[in-house]
Each structure stands twice: as C-alpha cells, then as structure tokens.
Amino acid sequence: MSRLPITKTPKCFLGGAFIRSESGRVYEHKDSAGAFVCNIPLCTRKDLRNAVEAAAKAGPGWAKRSAYNRGQILYRIAEMLESRADELAAAISLTNPNAAASREVRAAIDRTVHYAGWTDKYESLLGSVNPVSTPHFNFTVMEPMGLIGILAPEESPLLGLLSMILPAITSGNTVIALASHGEPYPSILLGEILAVSDLPGGVVNLLTGTRADILPTMATHAHLRAVYAAANKSERTEIQQGAAEHVKRTVFLPSEKPIDWFADDAQGLYHIRHFLEAKTTWHPVGV
Amino acid sequence: MPAKRPNNPARELLFGDLWEYDPAPETAPAHIAPRYDLFINGQFTAPKSKKWFDSISPGNEQKVSEIALANEVDVNAAFAAASAAFPKWSKASGAERGKYLYRIARLLQDRAREFAVAETIDGGKPIRESRDFDVPVAAAHFFYHAGWADKLAYAAPGRTLAPLGVVGQIIPWNFPLLMLAWKIAPALACGNTIVLKPAETTSVTAMKFCSILQDAGLPPGVLNIVTGAGDTGTNIVHHPAAAKIAFTGSTTIGKFIQRTLAGTDKRITLELGGKAANIVFEDAPIDQAVEGIVNGIFFNQGHVCCAGSRLLVQESVADEVLRKLKMRLRHLRVGDPLDKNTDIGAINSRKQLEKIQELVKSGVSEGAEIHQPACKLPKRGFYFAPTLFSNVSLSHRIAREEIFGPVLSILTFRTPEEAIEKAHNTPYGLSAGVWTDKGSRILKMSTELKAGVVWANTYNKFDPASPFGGYKESGFGREGGKQGLLDYAQIV
Numbered sequence: 001m002s003r004l005p006i007t008k009t010p011k012c013f014l015g016g017a018f019i020r021s022e023s024g025r026v027y028e029h030k031d032s033a034g035a036f037v038c039n040i041p042l043c044t045r046k047d048l049r050n051a052v053e054a055a056a057k058a059g060p061g062w063a064k065r066s067a068y069n070r071g072q073i074l075y076r077i078a079e080m081l082e083s084r085a086d087e088l089a090a091a092i093s094l095t096n097p098n099a100a101a102s103r104e105v106r107a108a109i110d111r112t113v114h115y116a117g118w119t120d121k122y123e124s125l126l127g128s129v130n131p132v133s134t135p136h137f138n139f140t141v142m143e144p145m146g147l148i149g150i151l152a153p154e155e156s157p158l159l160g161l162l163s164m165i166l167p168a169i170t171s172g173n174t175v176i177a178l179a180s181h182g183e184p185y186p187s188i189l190l191g192e193i194l195a196v197s198d199l200p201g202g203v204v205n206l207l208t209g210t211r212a213d214i215l216p217t218m219a220t221h222a223h224l225r226a227v228y229a230a231a232n233k234s235e236r237t238e239i240q241q242g243a244a245e246h247v248k249r250t251v252f253l254p255s256e257k258p259i260d261w262f263a264d265d266a267q268g269l270y271h272i273r274h275f276l277e278a279k280t281t282w283h284p285v286g287v
Numbered sequence: 288m289p290a291k292r293p294n295n296p297a298r299e300l301l302f303g304d305l306w307e308y309d310p311a312p313e314t315a316p317a318h319i320a321p322r323y324d325l326f327i328n329g330q331f332t333a334p335k336s337k338k339w340f341d342s343i344s345p346g347n348e349q350k351v352s353e354i355a356l357a358n359e360v361d362v363n364a365a366f367a368a369a370s371a372a373f374p375k376w377s378k379a380s381g382a383e384r385g386k387y388l389y390r391i392a393r394l395l396q397d398r399a400r401e402f403a404v405a406e407t408i409d410g411g412k413p414i415r416e417s418r419d420f421d422v423p424v425a426a427a428h429f430f431y432h433a434g435w436a437d438k439l440a441y442a443a444p445g446r447t448l449a450p451l452g453v454v455g456q457i458i459p460w461n462f463p464l465l466m467l468a469w470k471i472a473p474a475l476a477c478g479n480t481i482v483l484k485p486a487e488t489t490s491v492t493a494m495k496f497c498s499i500l501q502d503a504g505l506p507p508g509v510l511n512i513v514t515g516a517g518d519t520g521t522n523i524v525h526h527p528a529a530a531k532i533a534f535t536g537s538t539t540i541g542k543f544i545q546r547t548l549a550g551t552d553k554r555i556t557l558e559l560g561g562k563a564a565n566i567v568f569e570d571a572p573i574d575q576a577v578e579g580i581v582n583g584i585f586f587n588q589g590h591v592c593c594a595g596s597r598l599l600v601q602e603s604v605a606d607e608v609l610r611k612l613k614m615r616l617r618h619l620r621v622g623d624p625l626d627k628n629t630d631i632g633a634i635n636s637r638k639q640l641e642k643i644q645e646l647v648k649s650g651v652s653e654g655a656e657i658h659q660p661a662c663k664l665p666k667r668g669f670y671f672a673p674t675l676f677s678n679v680s681l682s683h684r685i686a687r688e689e690i691f692g693p694v695l696s697i698l699t700f701r702t703p704e705e706a707i708e709k710a711h712n713t714p715y716g717l718s719a720g721v722w723t724d725k726g727s728r729i730l731k732m733s734t735e736l737k738a739g740v741v742w743a744n745t746y747n748k749f750d751p752a753s754p755f756g757g758y759k760e761s762g763f764g765r766e767g768g769k770q771g772l773l774d775y776a777q778i779v
Contacts (some may be wrong), residue, residue, distance in 0.1 A: 125444045126770075130750070130753045130768050132748075132752055134748060138752070234550075237549045237550030244543075244546035246759075246760060247541060247545065247759065247763065249763050270443070278739065278754050278770045280754050280755070281730075282740075282741070282743060282745055282748055283726070283730070284744045
C-alpha cells in the first residue's frame, strides 16, 4: 500500500499566528474537477474584529520601522515567494487550470520587489517643503493612514491580493484582507510565506470566507481608516454608506470589468498615495 | 535697578471703565447692493424660484441685503452653463487660465478694503481680521494657484494632471470669501468649471466677487454661484453633471454627503469639524503661548474648524497659564465688528449663539469651572463673552463636541505620552498646537499627533502654499499646496 500523504489544514494568518475561524465554520474547497481538496475557514465579523485588534497593535511599530528596514522586509517576502513559486502556481492551477499560473506568480514576485524599492522614495516625491510667507519652516510629510481593510478580487487570487496589500504596507499601514472566496488557497500559502518573511505579526492579516459575512463590518468598523475593494456597484454603495459613519476613505477597483493585474499601472507611486495622509507642520524659525 | 517688593508685586494695569476707548469705526464704503441675483453663465440672473431671503448683519441684526434663493431649476441652469463652458476652458492653455487667476488676484487686492468691510458687515467678524487676514489671504490663494495652471505636469511626478469636469462646491459661513478662494482657485487652475454655493448667512462677498469675475473677463459659465440654504446644497450634491463635490462644513453634513453619494462615481473632498488639542509644555515661553492660546480659540469668535478648543497644559505650569489667560481675557474687546479696536466680533447667527449658550450651560452643569471676564456686550446683535473652562475632564461635552464659539476647555497632563493620548481622544484630527522651547520635542509631537496640521509655537496660521485638511472624522482631501491641487485633478 502506498504511503498516505499528510494533507494540510488550511488556517488563516492573523496577528502572526495561524487560526481557524472563531465561528468554527468552514466551507469545502474543491478542485476544478470537483474533487474535495480541503476545508477553508469561514471567517466572520468576530475574526475581522480580532484581526483589527492585531493590526492596531502592530501598526505603530510597523510605521516606525525605518523605510530601509520595511524595504528589506518586502524584499524578503519576494525571496520567500520565489522559493515557493511552483507550489503557488500549483495552488492557482488547482481551481483554475486555464490560469496563466506561473506568469501570475512571477508577476506577483516582481511586484513585491517593485514596492520594496518604494519604501524610501515615495516621501521624496509626494511630500514637500512649502514656502510660506511667515518665518516658519513649513513642511508636509506623508503618513500612513493606519488600518486598511481590503476586499481582494475573485480572480487572480495571488497577484490581485498582493497588488492590493503591497501599496498599503509599503508606507507603514497594516491591513486586514479578505481573500478570493472561490480561489482561497493561494492566500493560505501567502500567509505561510509572510510568516517567515520577517514581517511583524499583525501587519498583514488574511481572512477567508464570504463577503456577506465580512463586508458590512469592514465598511463600518471605526478603527479601519480606509477600505480598498475590488467591488461591484452594489458592494461599492454598501461600503460607502458604511464608510460615511466614520468618514472613512474608500478606494475602489470596479469589478464589473476584468481588472488587468499585469498592467504597468496596476502598481506604482499613486497606489501608495491612496493610503497616505498629508501632515503639515509649521516649525518656528527664529533665535 | 527697581526696588525689590517681594510681598507687593507690581500691580496689573487694568483701567477697566476708567477710560473708554473712543469708537474707531472703519468707514470705507462696502458697496453692498440691496438685492443679489444668482450668477449664472457670466450674468446676474433672477432666480426662477422668484424668491429672495434676507441677509442680516449679526453685529446689529439689521438687514444687509436680499439674497436669491436658488431652486432646482436654477441649479440645473448653473450646471448647464458650467458643462457648456468646460470643453473650452479645460482645453485652454494653462498659461491662459493662469492669467485669469492673476487678474482676479489683482482685482481683489484693488478692492480689498471694500471687501473687508462687506465681509465684516455680513458675517460679524472683526474688521481687523477681515482686513488683515481674510481678504489678503484670499487674494494670495488666487495668485499662488495662478502659477500652477501651466505647471500641472510638475505636481505629479511621472504623470500629469487632467481636469475632472464640473465641480460642485459648498462652503461655510466662517470665512466666506477665503473659503471661496480656497475652493475656486485650485479648481480653475486645473481646468475645471464650477458651481459654487456660499453659506446661507454669508453670501454677500461671494456675490460681490462675481463683479470681479466680470471685470476680469472670465469666460461665461466657468464659475457659477448659486445662493440658498440646505436644499440648494442638496440639489448641487445630487446633480448628475457634478464630477466632484467639495464641501467644507460640519461633520454631520459631511457624513450625509458621503452617504448620499454612495454608489456614484463622484469624487468627494470633505473639510469638516475639529476639536484640536493645543498642547503647552512647561518649557514653553508662557507669555507667547498665552497669546497663541488666545489667537487659537478667540480668532474669528472661535468660528474656526481648526480652533485650539482643547487646551492641554502641563500640570506644573497650569496655574500660571490659567492666571495669565484670565488676565489676558480682561483685555479683549468684544463688540462692534466694524470697530478697528475690536478683538471679538459678533457670533455669526442667532442659531449659532444658541448652540454656544447650550454647550456652555452643559459645561457648567457637568461640573467644569467657568471663567468669564466682566464685559459689556452690545444690546443688539449676537455676542458672547470669551469663556474659559478649567477642571474639564475628557468626558465633558465641552471637551468632546465642537462648540464653534469663543469657549476654551482647559485640561492638564503630566507626560508627553499622556498629552498625546488625550489629544487623540476625539474622533476628529484636523489640527493641533505644540508649545515648547525644544525643537526636537516639536518634531516628536508632530510625528505622533494624528492631525493634518500641526502648529508649533504658533496657531491658526494659513498660507496658500501650505496644505490644509484633516485626519479621521475631520474629512479627507487637502486644500492648498501641491497636495491640494491633486484633489482637483485626475492623475493621468
């Protein structure tokens, strides 16, 4: 009799630990042929709140890391992704055999390297020294907003998810992201990769489950400062209505049309800018 | 060398009522018309509603003018004019657009005194402030943004800026002309066209400003001004031709706008309320800090979204600061806004006065200690004496809610960490003040404070080159500087 392999219990990466949902619920994950693969945690708003707590705890420390240090950690993520590239591609192909899985993994790795290089440069381009008419040294720095909620797209389960997380954490934000419902497995692997990338626990928190469970709380939670969502019109409406309760920022990628995650403008400075606050200081100049 | 008088300190020179100041009214003519129509497509146009409402002077409750009440048809006409003007205006070269803005800046400077007097009559702010602050800074905003119009490619590295379309702008009553300038100048520089609504109680300078647009030869429809109250604003927010809504005002209305626009693709910027912490450390130059505290809360009768309304004083100097503040308050002159010696003018409206009175009452009933100098307030008009509250705790309404009046709540702290924690104990995040002798502490505090603007050893300073806007529930978007410009454009 051949050896029975050990299958992995998928767990969500939350606060630097691997958890099952507080709800104790799971949903079946099947491959493209309809065969059972594993059970995926069905996270609920309780898990989201725990993730918010973890992200809030991690936030100040992450934002205070030097830009150089954050850049090296992002680069380390790319190194860890590269070492598990085949496994990631297999995970993408599992549910979607037609996907350009290897291309998606390569693009995800290159995108991570792209943002690793931005950590110590966006400030020079977006901040400013402002020539005011009074004797003050007046300058504007770009600060991370804080906690960002992310609703990742259904398709491109690795590249889409990472393309949304990276611009937020580059500047020192922390994130809570809900992965693709239909193709959750790459996010499970991503959690394992982040866990060994020197990324402090709580900076990225990955949930699996349904939007119906997560979206309303993500929209209204007072501690999230922005929601970044690949969303259709009715979801956008619900998110904005919820966001108004605390004047939360919203950034949308309309999901009515397919999003080209491989495009040049799917990354860059102006994605980082979405999750920054401009702070202006008037410092006296005198004796 | 002065004689030592250890038990007999020099007495304060307080003349009280012994010698009254002579009245020193500003007498330059304000040239306010008895009635103002709407400004649509470059022309003053009677409202289709056929209705006008009275604008009164809060200084003496006398009628100043009649202001047109724009209904939905009028707002539609304004948007139609703005939409028609957009193609040509947005395609004009930046240099040409900039020249119109330069002209506007110069024409406003020419008529600065007239506008300052009109602003003070209509809104109640002291002439000293409208003359030395509101009008000159408004002109500066046009001059600053004029220069951006042909340099938009430099504002977004690697990209350039394209206009959004027609923008709807709704402005508040605390700095009527200045807020108009903040809104209009960057929008026009980026090539947008505009429908703007001034606040119901302060439309006069906006309508006077339309004559400057005519004198400057601004193409018809590029800027349309419709007057009215909340319903007019709602019509603007809902209008399908608006690519963006820019709003300055209360957090309640800001949330309403954000909710209302859910599901649309309209852009929004919101500049909302605040409850700023003004933090005084024991090493601060105390006399300078006292002046800054007074400027921070009593500037414009406290009708300032970024007012330093929560004073956080380090415990070791709290008694000294309170004593000096109380003394300083006795010198503040409250009264006729047109008098050049007036420090605190009229509260903008009866409604606002009642709100201030209600919150002050809650401060007393919740157990804070009130300090008001004895001062004679004019019999007619809306006035409120400068007010301090000591022994305030974080849970008091006067420490939580935006009062928007000349009322300062004083709290104490021991360590910088405690100061930051208390400063953050609010849903707002518009501004903050730090008073200390140490430059490194200024930068440390500025880094920690969750606020869009941090003033160090100064307060309530504004400049067109300096971006202004809030964190958290104080809104999003910036006004002024490179960062403000980006909120009126698409980055392409």
